[in-house]
Every structure is written in C-alpha cells, then in structure tokens.
Amino acid sequence: MSRTRTSIVDIARAAGVSKSTVSLVLQGSPLVNEKTREKVNALIGDLGYVYNRGAANLRQAKSKIIGIVVNDLTNSFFAELAVGVDMVVQSAGYVQFLAHSGESVDRQRQVIASMRENGIAGLILSPARGTEANDIKPLVDSGIPVVVVVRNLPGARVSALLSDNYAGAKSAVRHLVGLGHRRIAFMGGFLDTAVSADRVRGYRDAMTEAGIELNDNFIIHSAPSRAGGVAAVERMMVFAERPTAALCFNDAVAFGVCDGLRSNGIEPGKGFGVIGFDDVIEAKTAVPALTTVSVDPQGMGQRAAQLLLKQINAGQTDQETLVTSVRLVVRQSCGAPVRQLEEMA
Amino acid sequence: MSRTRTSIVDIARAAGVSKSTVSLVLQGSPLVNEKTREKVNALIGDLGYVYNRGAANLRQAKSKIIGIVVNDLTNSFFAELAVGVDMVVQSAGYVQFLAHSGESVDRQRQVIASMRENGIAGLILSPARGTEANDIKPLVDSGIPVVVVVRNLPGARVSALLSDNYAGAKSAVRHLVGLGHRRIAFMGGFLDTAVSADRVRGYRDAMTEAGIELNDNFIIHSAPSRAGGVAAVERMMVFAERPTAALCFNDAVAFGVCDGLRSNGIEPGKGFGVIGFDDVIEAKTAVPALTTVSVDPQGMGQRAAQLLLKQINAGQTDQETLVTSVRLVVRQSCGAPVRQLEEMA
DNA sequence: CTAATTAATTGGAACGTTCCAAATTAGTCA
DNA sequence: TGACTAATTTGGAACGTTCCAATTAATTAG
Known part of the structure; x- marks a missing residue:
C-alpha cells in the first residue's frame, strides 16, 4: 500500500x-x-x-541465489533431488531458483539465460536429453560455478556428481543370477543418455561374467516411465522363451513392469523377479516392496548443493567429478527369500 | 573470468x-x-x-520473478502443480522462485521473507499445515499479490484457487453406491486440514443421502501417503464386518490401499472397490487403473499462475476465490463394468 | 533558404545498497 | 588538562539500469 x-x-x-x-x-x-x-x-x-537484496547485489556482485534446473520435476527422483538441494541451500542462507526444462534443450537454454540475468551465484543442472557442453559454455566462461548432476556433460568444464550406474546394474544382475535366474531382461530407457548406456553396459558385463549368453531381444527399450514399463512387459509377453526376471532402467519403469506382469496374471516377486533403480520413496512401501539400486536422490541433491556452495565460497572453479557409489537394497520384488540380506537403514 | x-x-x-x-x-x-x-x-x-535484471528492478520497482512455495514437493500432486505454474510463468517472461516448506510453518515464513527480499512480483502459496492468515499478512499488506492454492487460508485478504472437494467426494461415494456397495469406508488423511474435512463431509453427506447409516469406524485416519494407505487397510482387516469399498483421501493413499489389500489376498477392483482423489499421472497407468476424482494439478497450477499474473498486471488486488469443479474419472479400481462411463480425455 | 516538424540521441538524476576514507566522539593515561 | 588511542559514525562515490527533459540531427513545408 x-x-x-x-x-x-x-x-x-x-x-x-x-x-x-x-x-x-x-x-x-x-x-x-x-x-x-x-x-x-x-x-x-x-x-x-x-x-533489498537486489540493490545490495548491485554493489557487491555476489548474490545469494542459486539456480537449479531439472529435466523432469514430475519424476519423483528429480523432485526429491530438488528437495535435497533446497535443504542445504536454504540453511546456508541462499534461496533457490528452480526451473523445469521438460527435457527441452531450448527451454533449458532460456531458463539458464534468465537465471543469469537474475544474477545467480551458481547453478545445479540436471541436463535435458541432448544437452551439449556448448549450451552452458557462456555461463561457465563467465566464472559462475556449475555442478552437473545425474547426467554427465562430457567436455564441459564443470563439476559433476554422478552415481555409479555401471556398478549398480552389475550388482543387481549378479544378485538375480545368484537367485538362480538365467534369462534376465533389461527393461526401459533409451540409449540416448549416458545413464542408460552405463546401466545397460553393467547389465551386459554382469551377464557375460556369469557365463550367460547375451540375447539382444532381452534388452527392451521403452519410455523411462511407468507407462514404459507396462509397454515393455507387453512386448516381452510375445516371446517364445520369456525372461524370468528383469532389471529395470529406473523405479518408475519397475513399477510399470509390476503392473504389466499382474495384468498378465504373473505376480511380481513370485513368478518373476523385478529390480528397479534409484530407490524413490515409494519403493519401500510398494507391494511387493521393490528391490532396487539405491541412489538416494535427496542425498545426492544435498551433496550437489554442498559441492556448489564450496565452489562459490572458494572462488576458484576447479572442477571435480564425483561418482557416488550405490548399493542394492533387497526387498521383495526380486523374489529373494526374506531372511536374506535385510535392508539396513 | x-x-x-x-x-x-x-x-x-x-x-x-x-x-x-x-x-x-x-x-x-x-x-x-x-x-x-x-x-x-x-x-x-x-x-x-x-x-542485469537486478539493476533494472532497482530503478523500476517491478520484478519479473514470481515465487511459489509448496508444502511438499515430494508428493507428485504438488510437483505437477509446480510444473503447471512454471509453464505459464515462463512463457509470460517471468521466472519462478520455488521453495518447499515441508509442512513447516517456520520454514515457510523464512522462505517467504527471503523471497520478499529478493523482490518477487507475486506469490503462489500452497500453505503448510497450520498456516494462519497472519503469517502472510505483512506480505499482502505491502501490496504484493498472493494466490493461495489447494488449501484455503480463511481471513487472509488473498485470492484462492481451490477444488470442490466436497462435491468430488460426494460423487465418488454415489458412484460406489450405484455399484451396489453399502459398507463404504473413507481412508487416509487427518482432520487437520480443510481439504480433509471437506472430503469427509462429502463422504458423510452422500452416505446419509443414500440412506446408509454412518459407521464411524469406517472413517480410518492415517498419513496421507502410500504408507498411510497400507496402514489403513491393516486397521480395517480386524473389523468383524468389513467394508467392501473405500474412498481414499488422495491417490497416494489409494495406491497404498491397493498394496495393502493385495498383501491380504484381496484384489483391488475385484473384491474391493477403491477410489482415489487428485488424478496424478500414475493413476491412469497403474494396474488396476485407478478410479479417482480428477483435480488436474497441472491445470490448477496454470490457472493459479494466470490469476496471479492478471493481478500483477492489473495492479489492483481485488481478491477472488475460485472453486474449480472436479470430475470422477472411472477406471478399473472401483470395479465398475468397463463398458460404463469410459474416460473422455 | 528558413522555419517548423519529426526522428534520434543524450546527459544526468534516481533507485537502495555497500564500501572507503575521513571525521567525530569517547576513553585513557600521564 | 592535553595528547593519544580506541570506538563509533558518517558523507560521498560506486554498482547497472531506467526515466525525463533537453539537445541535436534529419526531414519537410513554405
């Protein structure tokens, strides 16, 4: 007034x-x-x-804003990641500019430009599919610290926080093999992202390691969503010799696979082993509880934020790439005897 | 450099x-x-x-930033809401400050203060539980337009965008009655929010309207989450005379109820009718597909953003409360014959 | 060719803060 | 008390923009 x-x-x-x-x-x-x-x-x-923080920034050229752009907020993995970032950013007295690129490189470019104009002190970026190092070059050239999460951006001079997708996939497959499975599928995701490529590579290597012949039909690509999981099962059902278990690209796909199996009269965890990837919160409470490779999105967000804040305060922009290890959380969906390997939270 | x-x-x-x-x-x-x-x-x-947008704001006192704070980003309902807001805000040349209060009134106060310091042009708020009109009074007194979504804030001089929870609950119960159910439960949520109260009231009124005697045991409160749904079913299982269907507080609870039923050997949609509330994206692809009261979170976010932008541009702050109507989307989980009432997207 | 218009351009003040060097005040000691 | 030091306080000058009134350049009319 x-x-x-x-x-x-x-x-x-x-x-x-x-x-x-x-x-x-x-x-x-x-x-x-x-x-x-x-x-x-x-x-x-x-x-x-x-x-008036704006006026202050004008004078001292250090803002208290950090930007974060994620490729898909609707995916609870990224929502949790954002929450993790928010937690540490907020308690460090910063405030968070959050935007959602919806996997569009154009939109991503727009929002990053806009954030720059608004004077962010640093950026956390989960790149949209197809993002190239050049897309963020002007930003990093201007000396603003950038931390890339989840998906790497080869060639960009930025820090990265990734999860060990290769090892995670490998350990999941090993576990299925240990349960006696031989016909194991990989379901969901496309090969257009490094994440997907790494997980598939882990799957392949673990299979050959176990002396199982690879069957390319058993790698069933589909959208990395619940709907994609359902679709993958439909495609599988027509096979003469069907898999008895699947490692899924992510938890969303895994849930979809469970849905698909059930509508084909197969009970996940009984007739068919299912393993997901990410360990989103619902994984624990789902029925059957989802065996999954835990990536801990919220923790990842926190670490990313810490890394970024460190760089902001340090001033220098020495890039570092952190690969955080993942661990297999065995629950019911893979069909493991319950007594075995209980989750230790 | x-x-x-x-x-x-x-x-x-x-x-x-x-x-x-x-x-x-x-x-x-x-x-x-x-x-x-x-x-x-x-x-x-x-x-x-x-x-340098900050310098410009300094001179012209109208920023291009709009703030949005949601109580729980982890809940996909709110994540979708935020995405909806982002869409229209972004294409109007604004940028979005998003924060997550985690249902903490304190934190909410902090982030709102911080947003104010950063000069937001307007605020979209999905209030944390327990928020009072006073919490945002300074903000609205300073003339900054505020739109409250999802949960109302009685006494605050702000615009609100709510969904017709009462009517939605009523129509859901009517549908179950129409399918022949008499013992219908209401599961999930507590009575600490107006949203919950409205839905329960709709449930009660529809029951009495149908001439069914109310059984208070059939209102089973629990956390408004997937885990809460599972818990509600457990509590229900000990009843001598069990319900044959349930209206759930939200979709998350409904999914949990399905999980719980299954682990008790009951198939949702066959032995037991389940209806959710909100219509989050997964509702459509779940198995069985969830019958639910569609609130369209993304659309709600868009409308909220439009309303806010209108107020920002108009200058005057004439509050208006919009109650958007909801519609029952009949899918499989309620056990309706498929031929009936197919969803019209 | 001059006057009158119209089209482009331009200094400087202002916005709300921080920073610096300098000034003022208070306090201490001999 | 006077000199010296420590503790406070204080005017500007920045920061990068926009706005306004005013100036200059280009065009047209008479």
Whole structure:
C-alpha cells in the first residue's frame, strides 16, 4: 500500500543516524554501538522495512541465489533431488531458483539465460536429453560455478556428481543370477543418455561374467516411465522363451513392469523377479516392496548443493567429478527369500 | 573470468553511442534508428553482455520473478502443480522462485521473507499445515499479490484457487453406491486440514443421502501417503464386518490401499472397490487403473499462475476465490463394468 | 533558404545498497 | 588538562539500469 517501500535511509532518518550506520547494523557488524543497534533494529520492525537484496547485489556482485534446473520435476527422483538441494541451500542462507526444462534443450537454454540475468551465484543442472557442453559454455566462461548432476556433460568444464550406474546394474544382475535366474531382461530407457548406456553396459558385463549368453531381444527399450514399463512387459509377453526376471532402467519403469506382469496374471516377486533403480520413496512401501539400486536422490541433491556452495565460497572453479557409489537394497520384488540380506537403514 | 561484468556503458562506448540509446535498444523501443539498433545488437552478442535484471528492478520497482512455495514437493500432486505454474510463468517472461516448506510453518515464513527480499512480483502459496492468515499478512499488506492454492487460508485478504472437494467426494461415494456397495469406508488423511474435512463431509453427506447409516469406524485416519494407505487397510482387516469399498483421501493413499489389500489376498477392483482423489499421472497407468476424482494439478497450477499474473498486471488486488469443479474419472479400481462411463480425455 | 516538424540521441538524476576514507566522539593515561 | 588511542559514525562515490527533459540531427513545408 505504501507509495514507496521504506528504505535504509528512512530508518536512518527515523533513528537520527546515517544510512551507513544502518547498513552496518544490517550486516551485524561489531563496529556499531549496542544502543544504536537496538534502536535501529526496533525501527526496522516498526516501519516494516524489508531488505533489498537486489540493490545490495548491485554493489557487491555476489548474490545469494542459486539456480537449479531439472529435466523432469514430475519424476519423483528429480523432485526429491530438488528437495535435497533446497535443504542445504536454504540453511546456508541462499534461496533457490528452480526451473523445469521438460527435457527441452531450448527451454533449458532460456531458463539458464534468465537465471543469469537474475544474477545467480551458481547453478545445479540436471541436463535435458541432448544437452551439449556448448549450451552452458557462456555461463561457465563467465566464472559462475556449475555442478552437473545425474547426467554427465562430457567436455564441459564443470563439476559433476554422478552415481555409479555401471556398478549398480552389475550388482543387481549378479544378485538375480545368484537367485538362480538365467534369462534376465533389461527393461526401459533409451540409449540416448549416458545413464542408460552405463546401466545397460553393467547389465551386459554382469551377464557375460556369469557365463550367460547375451540375447539382444532381452534388452527392451521403452519410455523411462511407468507407462514404459507396462509397454515393455507387453512386448516381452510375445516371446517364445520369456525372461524370468528383469532389471529395470529406473523405479518408475519397475513399477510399470509390476503392473504389466499382474495384468498378465504373473505376480511380481513370485513368478518373476523385478529390480528397479534409484530407490524413490515409494519403493519401500510398494507391494511387493521393490528391490532396487539405491541412489538416494535427496542425498545426492544435498551433496550437489554442498559441492556448489564450496565452489562459490572458494572462488576458484576447479572442477571435480564425483561418482557416488550405490548399493542394492533387497526387498521383495526380486523374489529373494526374506531372511536374506535385510535392508539396513 | 572477466574482471568485471560488461555493462550497458561498455557496449555504449564500443558502439560510439550513449548508454541511454543502448537501454532503448534493450527494451525494443521504436525510437531508435534501425542502423544503430543493429550495431548495438551485434556488439551485445560479441561482448557477451548479459542484462542485469537486478539493476533494472532497482530503478523500476517491478520484478519479473514470481515465487511459489509448496508444502511438499515430494508428493507428485504438488510437483505437477509446480510444473503447471512454471509453464505459464515462463512463457509470460517471468521466472519462478520455488521453495518447499515441508509442512513447516517456520520454514515457510523464512522462505517467504527471503523471497520478499529478493523482490518477487507475486506469490503462489500452497500453505503448510497450520498456516494462519497472519503469517502472510505483512506480505499482502505491502501490496504484493498472493494466490493461495489447494488449501484455503480463511481471513487472509488473498485470492484462492481451490477444488470442490466436497462435491468430488460426494460423487465418488454415489458412484460406489450405484455399484451396489453399502459398507463404504473413507481412508487416509487427518482432520487437520480443510481439504480433509471437506472430503469427509462429502463422504458423510452422500452416505446419509443414500440412506446408509454412518459407521464411524469406517472413517480410518492415517498419513496421507502410500504408507498411510497400507496402514489403513491393516486397521480395517480386524473389523468383524468389513467394508467392501473405500474412498481414499488422495491417490497416494489409494495406491497404498491397493498394496495393502493385495498383501491380504484381496484384489483391488475385484473384491474391493477403491477410489482415489487428485488424478496424478500414475493413476491412469497403474494396474488396476485407478478410479479417482480428477483435480488436474497441472491445470490448477496454470490457472493459479494466470490469476496471479492478471493481478500483477492489473495492479489492483481485488481478491477472488475460485472453486474449480472436479470430475470422477472411472477406471478399473472401483470395479465398475468397463463398458460404463469410459474416460473422455 | 528558413522555419517548423519529426526522428534520434543524450546527459544526468534516481533507485537502495555497500564500501572507503575521513571525521567525530569517547576513553585513557600521564 | 592535553595528547593519544580506541570506538563509533558518517558523507560521498560506486554498482547497472531506467526515466525525463533537453539537445541535436534529419526531414519537410513554405
């Protein structure tokens, strides 16, 4: 309602002191006398003053905004990741600009440009499919720290936080083999992302390692979503010799596979072993509880944020690539005897 | 890497023109000569100039940032809502500050304060449980438009966008009654939110309307999550006379109920009718596909954003409360004969 | 060719903060 | 008390934009 927002000079005038002093109070400087500090703080409350961070940034060129753009917020993996980032970012006194690229490189470029204009101090990026190092080059050239998560961006001079997809896939397949499965499928995802490629590679290597002949039909690509999982099962059902278990590209696909199996009269975890990837929250409570390779999206978000903050504070932009290890969480869907390998949270 | 970011005067100097002219070009003013415009634009590209929106806001006091805070990003309902908001906000040239309150009123207060400092032009708020009108009073008093979504905030002078929970619950129960059910439960959610209260009220009224005696045991409160759904079923199983169908607080609970039923040897949609609420994306592809009251979170986000933008542009803050109607989407989980009432997308 | 228009351009003030060097006040010691 | 030091306080000058009034250049009319 107020014609013009009350500024630092308004409270300075009211307190009978200079704007510089008020500024000092605002920054909690020890230089200022206790009595004046109190007077100023009281006035700040009374006059309903709100700090203008924009003006401050203008002068000191260090904002308290960090940007995060994810390729698909609708996927709970990324939503959790964003929550993880938010937690640490917020408690470090920063605020988070979140945008969703919807897997569109164009849109991603737009939002990154927009974030730049708004003066972000750093960026966490889960790149849209098809993103190239060049897309973020101007940003990194300008010296703004960038941390890439989940999907790598080869050639870009940025830090990256990835999960060990290869090892995760391998251990999942080994576990299925250990349960006696030989005809094991890989379901969901396309080969257009490094994540997918790594998981498939892990699957392949584990199979050959176990002395099982690879059957290319058993790698069934489909959308990395619940619907994609259903579709993969449909395609599998026409095979003469069907798989007895599947490693899925992610948990969403795995849930879809369970759905698909059931509508074909097969009970997941009984007639067919299913393993997912990511360990989203629903994995634990689903029926049957999903055996999955735990990536801990929220923790990943936290680590990404910490890494970014470190770089922001350090000033220098020495890139580092962290591959976080993953672990297989055995629950019911793979058909393991329950007594075995209980999850240790 | 550049010592200091290149500004409007840098390109002015390079182009041999005044900073005012460059500013004019930036705003696409028709006042400037075509030739100079080209020259300036070229320089802008070459020198890697990036617009400083903060400085501009300082002068013109209208930012292009809109804030959105949701109580739980992890719930896909809210994630989709945020995506909806993002879509229209982004195409209107705004950018979105998104924060997640995690149902904590304190944190919510913090992030709203932070957003204010950063000069948001408006706020979309899905309030944390326990939020009061007073919590956002300073914000609305300062003249910043606020749109409250999903949960109302009685007493606050803000616009609200709610869904007709009462009518939705009623129509769901009527449908179950029409299928011949008499012992119908309401599962999930607590009575601490208006949303929950409205849905329960709709359930009660529809029951009495149908001449069915209310059994308070059949209202089974639990966490509004998948795990809560499982828990509700467990509690139900000990009843001597069990319900034959349930209306669930939301889709997450409904999925949990399906899980719980199955682990008790009951097949959802066959032995027991299940109806959810919200219509999140997974509802369609789940097995059995979930009959649910469609709220269309993404569309709701879009409408909320449009409403907010309207208020921002109009300047005046005349509050309006919109109750959007909902519709029952009949799929498999309620046990309806498939031929009946097919979904019309 | 001059005056009157119209089209382009331009300085400087302003926005709300921080920073710096300098000034003021208070406090201490001989 | 006077000189010296420590503790506070304070004017500007920045920061990068927009806005306004005013100036200059180009065009047209008479």
